[in-house]
Amino acid sequence: MKRYIYKKQKQPIYGAFKGLFKLFLHKPKFINHNENLPEDGLMVGLHMGKFGPFYMSQYMPFKFAIIGAHQMLESYKERFLYLKNVLYIEKQHKSKFTSTLKATFEACFSKYIYKGMHIIPSYQDMRLLHTVHNAAKTMDNGLPVMFFPENSDNGYQKTLQECHDGFITIAKFVSKNRKKETPIYPFYTHVKRKIIIIGKPFYLSELKGKSNDEIIAYTRDRVNDLNPWYEDDKKDNQLFPIKHKRKVD
Secondary structure: OOOOOOOOOOOHHHHHHHHHHOOOOOOOEEEEOOOOOOOOOEEEEOOOOOOHHHHHHHHOOOOOEEEEEHHHHOOHHHHHHHHHHHHHHHHOOOOHHHHHHHHHHHOOOHHHHHHHOOEEEEOOOOOHHHHHHHHHHHHHOOOOEEEOOEOOOOOOEOOOOOEOOHHHHHHHHHHHHHOOOOOEEEEEEEOOOOEEEEOOOEOHHHHOOOOHHHHHHHHHHHHHOOOOOHHHHHHHOEOOOOOOOOOOO
């Protein structure tokens, strides 16, 4: 297991990619519904495809960390398998050939991009405690932590529908760890529409007595309410249309 350490020093490879992609990813309109920029807390919203997190890491006017797949900080083999089977075949519905080709190339340098984006590795076992601890430490350093709760097992979506309750667990444990309640900021972003919107925060104490399903429904509505194109997007919610039969080795 790789230990996460937030590093303030520059990441030269990541910096080079930022400069390159700025030629293609244009600066978005930034809308903040708060008086000040978030200085800690949990930010929840849609992944919006492969470039969503990278897009925000380039153009958000404040620093933040992202809770993401631990495989992308592991060995070349782990990165290759995650990119091929999960990112490209499962989420983007690419063919096996295309997925293998892209993963073979991208696994060579993706680790450095993830480090530059300050990814906090996430796990689905007891190592989740390390994720929570790292998230708390990051917030103590004055940085918010981004989390994507959407269920993207069948691909990335345009609107938030099904989502996991991991953000609730993280918010509760981080609040307990820091002895300070964690604000949860909903956000919306879209690369092609060139927009990033940060909503007003809410707290789990405001939803005291609610079940996890009710908290999820409330969070889902807060995220979707930020989407100016919600009514159109929910009619065709698949970000990447299924063109190939998915077959994961």
